[in-house]
Amino acid sequence: MTSTVLDDMNMFNDIISQFKVYVDEKEWNELPEQLNRLLSILRYIIETYRLIDSAAVLEYAAQLIDLFKDVNQTEYNDSQPFYTVIDQLALCFTAKMSECFATMENNHDMMSIQNSNTNQHHPNDETLMINILINYPNGVDIAQQHSHLLSKYLGNLIQYVDKRSNYELEYTKQIVNLIKDFKQINIEHKDYLPGINLLTNTFEHELINYNTMQSTWLILQTDKFVEKLTNWRNYHDSIRKTVNLQWEKILKQFQDSLNVMKKARAVYFDRQDEYDRCKETNNNQLFHSSSSSSSSSEHSKQIAANHLSIVSPSPLHLHRTVSSPPTLPANDDLKRREKDILEKDLRTKLYDSEMYLKSCLTDLNTKRSEVLNTKYDSITTLNKLIINTENVINHVLYDYFDMLYALYTQLPKPYESDILKFIDQNKQSYLVYLKNLPLSSSEHDYLHYENYISLPQSLIVGDEQIKSTQSYQECDEFVRQQKSKTIENNCTTAYLPSIVQQCCSAIEKMSGQYIKGIYRISSVKSKVDQLCRELRNGKLISENELINDYSPNVLANVIKKCLRELSSPLLLLGKDKSIDCYSLYKDFMSVAKELYTFNDSTNSNITSLVEKLEKIIHERLSDDARLTLHCLLKHLKYISSYEDENQMSTSNLGIIFGPTLFKTENLTEDDTISTLLDAPYQAKLVEFLIDNVEELYQNVDEQHKQVDSSNSQ
Numbered sequence: 001m002t003s004t005v006l007d008d009m010n011m012f013n014d015i016i017s018q019f020k021v022y023v024d025e026k027e028w029n030e031l032p033e034q035l036n037r038l039l040s041i042l043r044y045i046i047e048t049y050r051l052i053d054s055a056a057v058l059e060y061a062a063q064l065i066d067l068f069k070d071v072n073q074t075e076y077n078d079s080q081p082f083y084t085v086i087d088q089l090a091l092c093f094t095a096k097m098s099e100c101f102a103t104m105e106n107n108h109d110m111m112s113i114q115n116s117n118t119n120q121h122h123p124n125d126e127t128l129m130i131n132i133l134i135n136y137p138n139g140v141d142i143a144q145q146h147s148h149l150l151s152k153y154l155g156n157l158i159q160y161v162d163k164r165s166n167y168e169l170e171y172t173k174q175i176v177n178l179i180k181d182f183k184q185i186n187i188e189h190k191d192y193l194p195g196i197n198l199l200t201n202t203f204e205h206e207l208i209n210y211n212t213m214q215s216t217w218l219i220l221q222t223d224k225f226v227e228k229l230t231n232w233r234n235y236h237d238s239i240r241k242t243v244n245l246q247w248e249k250i251l252k253q254f255q256d257s258l259n260v261m262k263k264a265r266a267v268y269f270d271r272q273d274e275y276d277r278c279k280e281t282n283n284n285q286l287f288h289s290s291s292s293s294s295s296s297s298e299h300s301k302q303i304a305a306n307h308l309s310i311v312s313p314s315p316l317h318l319h320r321t322v323s324s325p326p327t328l329p330a331n332d333d334l335k336r337r338e339k340d341i342l343e344k345d346l347r348t349k350l351y352d353s354e355m356y357l358k359s360c361l362t363d364l365n366t367k368r369s370e371v372l373n374t375k376y377d378s379i380t381t382l383n384k385l386i387i388n389t390e391n392v393i394n395h396v397l398y399d400y401f402d403m404l405y406a407l408y409t410q411l412p413k414p415y416e417s418d419i420l421k422f423i424d425q426n427k428q429s430y431l432v433y434l435k436n437l438p439l440s441s442s443e444h445d446y447l448h449y450e451n452y453i454s455l456p457q458s459l460i461v462g463d464e465q466i467k468s469t470q471s472y473q474e475c476d477e478f479v480r481q482q483k484s485k486t487i488e489n490n491c492t493t494a495y496l497p498s499i500v501q502q503c504c505s506a507i508e509k510m511s512g513q514y515i516k517g518i519y520r521i522s523s524v525k526s527k528v529d530q531l532c533r534e535l536r537n538g539k540l541i542s543e544n545e546l547i548n549d550y551s552p553n554v555l556a557n558v559i560k561k562c563l564r565e566l567s568s569p570l571l572l573l574g575k576d577k578s579i580d581c582y583s584l585y586k587d588f589m590s591v592a593k594e595l596y597t598f599n600d601s602t603n604s605n606i607t608s609l610v611e612k613l614e615k616i617i618h619e620r621l622s623d624d625a626r627l628t629l630h631c632l633l634k635h636l637k638y639i640s641s642y643e644d645e646n647q648m649s650t651s652n653l654g655i656i657f658g659p660t661l662f663k664t665e666n667l668t669e670d671d672t673i674s675t676l677l678d679a680p681y682q683a684k685l686v687e688f689l690i691d692n693v694e695e696l697y698q699n700v701d702e703q704h705k706q707v708d709s710s711n712s713q
Helices: 002-023 029-046 055-073 080-101 123-135 137-187 196-221 226-310 315-323 330-407 414-426 431-435 471-481 494-507 525-536 543-549 552-564 580-597 601-618 623-640 651-661 669-677 680-693 699-710
Strands: none
Touching: 002 029, 002 055, 002 080, 002 226, 029 055, 080 226, 080 431, 123 137, 123 330, 123 431, 137 196, 137 226, 137 330, 137 623, 196 330, 196 552, 226 330, 226 471, 226 525, 471 623, 494 543, 494 552, 525 552, 552 651, 580 680, 601 623, 601 680, 623 680, 651 680
16 A cells, blocks of 8 residues: 555656646646646545545645646746746645555554554644744754654664564574474484484474564565555655755745845945935035125125215116126036936936835745745644654554564563553654754744835834854943943943944944945945944944944944044053053054064964964953954954955055054144054054954953853853
């Protein structure tokens, strides 16, 4: 019976595969014959195996027929609807066959010993298992892993019994030959040999026992154990692989849609920044033009008054002199029209990118719904498959132990009771496994993404909780400590690690590493100034608010502006007042000049420089400066890894952040000159810091890992 079912399943799968080939090659003329074959086989299987609950299968078959009608009516080139319906039909059909297959060969003597429901999962247990897996973001993966584990377990059982049966058959064969040889040698003198009669009787009983053993192991090696489990394992793997392929396919579609949405969002923010800059420039020029026009009018009035006091012109001439406005040059009007045209073009591009982003979000939400539906179907199918596989294993093992007990009658009596109890001890093992899984956490959900509702000014990014990466572990600890404190307005550095960490993390989550010249190009100055002022005043702004209201370019400029506006440069903030900032600067510059003079950077040279810088950073810089520097360097190292997309190599970042980390706004003339002379050394040093940030903070990261492990213990 098992082989017949598998043959029918293979025939159905072959028809499905051939149908897909014809659809893929768009051979619409060949589809009627293939469709008739598919429906005929489907009808045969439903009637043969009495698939009473087959409404879903028939529904997908009806959808396939409707698609075929559309092909006949018009020119049809879209193959995707066919693929979707065929995959759903195959998935639903295998699930129904999985339900009925387990009930085909379960008429066993064990049912007369125990209640028929003893080894079956209660419907409430099946619902509980499905709910547990649905609440897990990786619920399909958990079910797949367990089904794969069952497949390996089936393989191990088959291999064990097959090899042991071969060994046992070989052993019994050798023993039987040995007995026959012994009897043949001593047959002439058996009446005179001591104990020969007892040995002869014993040999007769042993021959009977060994013949029974041979027949038993032959049965186990064929349809009673090995063959039965082999057929079921093939069926189990076919369903498991079908579900896995369908799940991976829908996940890939979702990931592709998510990537398209991210790119569309980046384009939208770029065009929004261009439009804001253009609008701000036009407003500034309009203000200057109006002020110059009013001053020209006042000057004309003064000349007219002086002229009236000397000569009395005619009233008509007086009217023209006083009221005639100064004419603007035609050049200015042309420039203004060009800028208006440019602003209108940028506004049109912004609107187009906004509409495209909305369409991407709609498609993303559709794909997410498809993923959730496929997740439920996959989990339901895998759960039923796992339950049926466990039942088959239990029944086959019961037969195995029962035959062994009958074979080895010399075994002690408790062995029989152990056999009868073994089913009770192993039932519902899958449910116990699921209940012992760790608590679910939505932070690891690969389906959890920004739930966009509308765009700022028409785009708002919804709440998203993404676990902070290990690169910001040290800064995260500081941020949690600072949330319970009020940051005073005159505080200059306590807020700094929080600002840098939030801005860096928001830039990376908005895919700012793909923006060309992310730290080189400027952004809308009013937004940068407003955000810096709010952060310095201690306003608590969440990371989601930064992602919703600001573009990556604005956040990048906020980082640079906050670092430039420090009363003392970041790399010159000492631990206490006893540490002179100029001595720190001198030590840093000595390392930079030493680095600049290297012709070839050997490992020994780099190691010595890293040790010097590590000593300065960890022993002489303040905690705020050290935390901020760690977070910033990790972020810049991450940005430089996308050098091909953003053209921000470590050397370019060193040139940009060299003056930023060593220079402040309040500089004298002598300080400015010396800073300009040291600019190449500053850039080279910052480049070296970015390249070697892991080595500089290696000891700190190891200490954090040790602390975390000790806390977990």
